[in-house]
Structures are given as structure tokens and as C-alpha cells.
Amino acid sequence: MAERQVIYALVKKRAQLAGEIEATHERLSEMLRDMENIDQTLVIFDPQYQVEAIKPKAFRPPKDWSNRGEMSRIILSILRQAAEPLTTRDIALQMLVERALDKSDRRLLRLMTKRVAVALRHQRDAGRAECEQGPGQYNLWRVAQ
Numbered sequence: 001m002a003e004r005q006v007i008y009a010l011v012k013k014r015a016q017l018a019g020e021i022e023a024t025h026e027r028l029s030e031m032l033r034d035m036e037n038i039d040q041t042l043v044i045f046d047p048q049y050q051v052e053a054i055k056p057k058a059f060r061p062p063k064d065w066s067n068r069g070e071m072s073r074i075i076l077s078i079l080r081q082a083a084e085p086l087t088t089r090d091i092a093l094q095m096l097v098e099r100a101l102d103k104s105d106r107r108l109l110r111l112m113t114k115r116v117a118v119a120l121r122h123q124r125d126a127g128r129a130e131c132e133q134g135p136g137q138y139n140l141w142r143v144a145q
Contacts, residue, residue, distance in 0.1 A: 058105060071119050074098060076128060076143060085132065085140035092116045 039051045078094045079086065086094075092113040096103040103109065120141055123129035127144055134140040 072123060075116060075119055079129065079141060079143045085142040087134060087138045087140060088117045088120060089113050
């Protein structure tokens with residue numbers, strides 16, 4: 001009996017994922033057609049223009065990319081799972097990984113580190129996080145005892 005429920009749930013989930021993949025492929029095809037149209041229009045206006053030289057613009061999350069309190073919840077979750085205190089940068093890197101964002105993007109990492117630092121200070125002031133002096137100028141953060 002329980003096996004049927006598991007199989008039903010897995011079949012339902014697989015169908016949902018297949019539908020999302022299909023919709024994503026359709027959206028990607030549409031985006032490629034749009035880009036080809038733009039490239040052709042650029043060449044009409046300037047036949048010598050090298051459209052291949054246009055670098056893709058990196059994804060930047062909006063300033064309000066997370067819902068209210070979501071960042072703090074994720075930060076506290078990361079700190080709870082950590083075996084030892086973490087630096088702000090380490091927490092920011094982990095957040096990028098959890099959000100499936102590009103962790104090699106230095107500007108995004110710098111921005112996320114600043115946002116994490118602000119959220120950590122708020123958590124410290126609320127008594128939910130503690131920091132101690134680490135190596136150099138780094139603070140090491142952990143969940144308050």
C-alpha cells in the first residue's frame with residue numbers, strides 16, 4: 001500500500017519536472033530567436049559590427065532578491081550546521097551555493113558579503129548570533145549559546 005503512494009508521488013514529481021524542463025526549453029528557444037533577430041537588426045544598421053564580440057551581461061539579483069527575513073533564516077541555518085565559527089565571507093559563499101548563484105563572480109560575492117555582514121550584525125544585536133575576533137581583521141560568527 002505504502003509503495004503505491006510512493007510510486008504515485010514519484011510519478012507526479014517526475015511529470016512536474018518534465019513539464020518545467022519542457023517550458024524552460026521553449027523559453028530558451030524563444031530567447032535564442034529574439035537574440036538572432038537583434039543580431040540581424042544590428043547587422044542591418046552596421047554590416048561591419050561584430051555581434052560575437054558582445055559579452056553576455058551577468059545575472060545580478062535585484063536589491064530585494066530575498067523575502068523579508070529569508071536571508072537571516074538562511075544565515076542562521078548555515079551557522080547551525082557549521083562545525084566551527086565562520087567568517088562573513090564563508091557564509092556569503094555558502095549562500096551563493098544555496099541560491100545556485102555564480103560563486104566565482106567577485107562583484108556578486110562582495111555584494112553578498114556586505115549583505116550578510118549587515119544581517120549578522122542585526123542577529124548579534126538581537127542576541128541570536130555571536131562573533132569573536134578571528135585571524136587578522138576577520139570576525140568569526142556562530143549561533144548564540
